[in-house]
Amino acid sequence: MCGIIAYIGKRLCRNIVLEGLSRLEYRGYDSAGFVCIDNNHKHLSFHKEAGGIAPVQRLSEAVKFDGYAGMGHTRWATHGIVDQRNAHPHFNCKKSIAVVHNGIVESYEELRQELIHRGHVFSSTTDTEVVAHLLSDLIDHHSDLKSALLDLTKHIRGAYAFIFLVEQYPETLIVVRHRSPMVVGLGDGENFVASDFIAFSDKTNKVVFLPDDSIALLSKDALELYSFEGKALPYSPQQIDQTYSDIDKDGFEHFMLKEIYEQKRAINRTIAFCKVIGSYNDEVGNPSSDITLQPHPATEYNDSVWRQIGLTKDKVKNLRYINIISAGTSWHASRIAQFFFEHLCGIPTRVYLASEFRYMPFFTEPNSIYIMVSQSGETADTLEALRLINSLEQHTIAITNVASSTMVREASGFLPMQAGPEISVASTKAFSTQVATMYWLANRMALERGTITAEQMHTSEEDLFIAAEILEASIEIYKFKIMQELAPRYARYDRFIFLGRHVSYPFAMEAALKLKEISYIFAQCYPAGELKHGPIALIDEKTPAVLFSVLDELIYRKLVSNAQSVKARKGHLIVFAFEGQHELIDIADCAFILPRVAPLLAPLAMAGLMQFFVYHITRQLGLPIDKPRNLAKSVTVE
Ligand code: G6P
Numbered sequence: 001m002c003g004i005i006a007y008i009g010k011r012l013c014r015n016i017v018l019e020g021l022s023r024l025e026y027r028g029y030d031s032a033g034f035v036c037i038d039n040n041h042k043h044l045s046f047h048k049e050a051g052g053i054a055p056v057q058r059l060s061e062a063v064k065f066d067g068y069a070g071m072g073h074t075r076w077a078t079h080g081i082v083d084q085r086n087a088h089p090h091f092n093c094k095k096s097i098a099v100v101h102n103g104i105v106e107s108y109e110e111l112r113q114e115l116i117h118r119g120h121v122f123s124s125t126t127d128t129e130v131v132a133h134l135l136s137d138l139i140d141h142h143s144d145l146k147s148a149l150l151d152l153t154k155h156i157r158g159a160y161a162f163i164f165l166v167e168q169y170p171e172t173l174i175v176v177r178h179r180s181p182m183v184v185g186l187g188d189g190e191n192f193v194a195s196d197f198i199a200f201s202d203k204t205n206k207v208v209f210l211p212d213d214s215i216a217l218l219s220k221d222a223l224e225l226y227s228f229e230g231k232a233l234p235y236s237p238q239q240i241d242q243t244y245s246d247i248d249k250d251g252f253e254h255f256m257l258k259e260i261y262e263q264k265r266a267i268n269r270t271i272a273f274c275k276v277i278g279s280y281n282d283e284v285g286n287p288s289s290d291i292t293l294q295p296h297p298a299t300e301y302n303d304s305v306w307r308q309i310g311l312t313k314d315k316v317k318n319l320r321y322i323n324i325i326s327a328g329t330s331w332h333a334s335r336i337a338q339f340f341f342e343h344l345c346g347i348p349t350r351v352y353l354a355s356e357f358r359y360m361p362f363f364t365e366p367n368s369i370y371i372m373v374s375q376s377g378e379t380a381d382t383l384e385a386l387r388l389i390n391s392l393e394q395h396t397i398a399i400t401n402v403a404s405s406t407m408v409r410e411a412s413g414f415l416p417m418q419a420g421p422e423i424s425v426a427s428t429k430a431f432s433t434q435v436a437t438m439y440w441l442a443n444r445m446a447l448e449r450g451t452i453t454a455e456q457m458h459t460s461e462e463d464l465f466i467a468a469e470i471l472e473a474s475i476e477i478y479k480f481k482i483m484q485e486l487a488p489r490y491a492r493y494d495r496f497i498f499l500g501r502h503v504s505y506p507f508a509m510e511a512a513l514k515l516k517e518i519s520y521i522f523a524q525c526y527p528a529g530e531l532k533h534g535p536i537a538l539i540d541e542k543t544p545a546v547l548f549s550v551l552d553e554l555i556y557r558k559l560v561s562n563a564q565s566v567k568a569r570k571g572h573l574i575v576f577a578f579e580g581q582h583e584l585i586d587i588a589d590c591a592f593i594l595p596r597v598a599p600l601l602a603p604l605a606m607a608g609l610m611q612f613f614v615y616h617i618t619r620q621l622g623l624p625i626d627k628p629r630n631l632a633k634s635v636t637v638e
Helices: 014-023 055-062 108-117 129-141 145-155 255-261 263-279 287-291 304-308 313-318 328-345 380-391 406-410 429-449 454-490 504-519 528-533 553-568 582-587 599-621
Strands: 002-009 031-038 044-050 067-075 097-105 158-166 173-178 183-186 190-194 206-209 214-218 223-227 321-326 349-353 368-374 395-400 413-416 495-500 522-527 545-548 573-578 590-594
Touching: 002 014, 002 097, 002 158, 002 173, 014 031, 014 055, 014 067, 014 190, 031 055, 031 097, 031 158, 044 055, 055 067, 067 097, 067 158, 097 129, 108 129, 129 145, 129 158, 145 173, 145 214, 173 190, 190 214, 255 263, 255 454, 255 599, 263 429, 263 454, 263 599, 304 313, 304 413, 304 429, 313 429, 321 328, 321 380, 328 349, 328 368, 328 429, 328 504, 328 599, 368 380, 368 429, 380 395, 380 406, 395 406, 395 429, 406 413, 429 454, 429 599, 454 590, 454 599, 495 504, 495 528, 504 522, 504 545, 504 599, 522 528, 528 553, 545 553, 545 599, 553 573, 553 582, 573 582, 573 599, 582 590, 590 599
Parallel strands: 321 349, 321 368, 368 395, 395 413, 495 522, 495 545, 545 573, 573 590
Antiparallel strands: 002 067, 002 190, 031 044, 031 067, 097 158, 158 173, 173 214, 183 190, 183 206, 214 223
């Protein structure tokens, strides 16, 4: 999974490509490369940087050559270790064909053996390089470029978006796409292509999202589009009114910290948006129109939200099952939302990890919906699950933060979160706005189904605003204690156990994920009730147990017993509790105490403080918080 951008046109391309590349680093930052048809000698010139922090930055400083057609790549390693040889672009033996790639070539091993047998010499251990060698043979064997490309698609299995620069065709950028997204930007005497619109969003907003299984030949003035059968494909450019506001840290040391503090506003914006969605009457399902969507005040709940997500009132009333599919932090938000849909609407809800869902038996049930939850709207596992469900003609709804994403385009309906761009790899405000969006949706469904009243619906909206308030206020209360005392103390431990029950169990999983992904400290999460079935053996004074409370009285009592069993084994106990929960607070070695909220919103209220705590533990360790090792923001490979 990687970021790619290419340019062809009237301007020299180096700065355009390198700047675009820096906006794509969220897709991977293991290494970076640039290649162009060199303006001086008309051959391909390239430079690659690998490893360390900020390879794109180093690339920008190192590249001195330039040209009118060029491309860049930022890598998240799948096949082949992170080193300079494996950084993209890759080449054929004569270095007359360069390729950058996002995706995985599954058939690469057999192709590689075949090509070696035919005398090709490989310079890397990636799956991508085979494609450059293969295309070179195919160009030699075919009378024209198009037939060579059509033939190429027949040899490659997997998911891919390739861009090729071929010395023999210096006026053309060649794009081949299967499964992985690609967007062309049409300019005046210049054209762009990238794996994400934001890479060139300041240069043009006239775009063509390349259809699946297509080949694009892009010159400075024209775009030719073909299917894998060789048929010319019509296209009509769309206008996207979304700009890449040059995101900076606004004085914060890291994006993660800035995004933690942005949560209150992001949640409020999300709820305000949901509240007024009723007055939105534009073409439902058209992502580009949604990007400029401006909420208007509305006082009554109407049907527009159902049209937005592709349902009708009657369908909502008759819903029998809700299925939610997601990955990573989005999966934790979905697991929390399961409680919302079940408790508030009385609809059985199942939550699946996207990477598992695709390989499980699929039972179509009448009156079911499938909600895909994804910050980026591009995660390969979730996207492929969406495609599978679509192919079985079931109803899909995308809840994402990126209104121009592939999931939004492909789902039957969508509901955008209003978190704004999330840059830090560790998700914070996307998580809290996902939780808020699904809480609102579950309440709205409950209202439609008559399990709550309009007054209760209003109260739930107020509860969301209150939870957002607490999320931020609790950080302020504990800020100095965390920074000066707690973070230095807990950064010394090398393993933690996280515990929760009911709605706080998926939240504890999210907390454990946050800690391990940015601090590299080992963190294991268990439902507190399972402690006695094995994990209690891990309890000792060197392994702090972090326990997240709930507001349901009965479950709270059970949690207190679990906490006592930790203390009885001389465990070190940290609790996130609510006011008045003395039994828990009194036995803890460290207690964070928050004001009470609506019981199901306990995780939302605790989110900011938990993230802030983890952030500062990591800061003590001096690690690259926004770009942790081995990770990427958007995982567009399986
Ligand atoms: C990556 C990110 C996580 C994210 C997950 C799912 O692993 O690092 O922060 O939760 O992908 O991404 P999505 O965009 O589908 O929510």
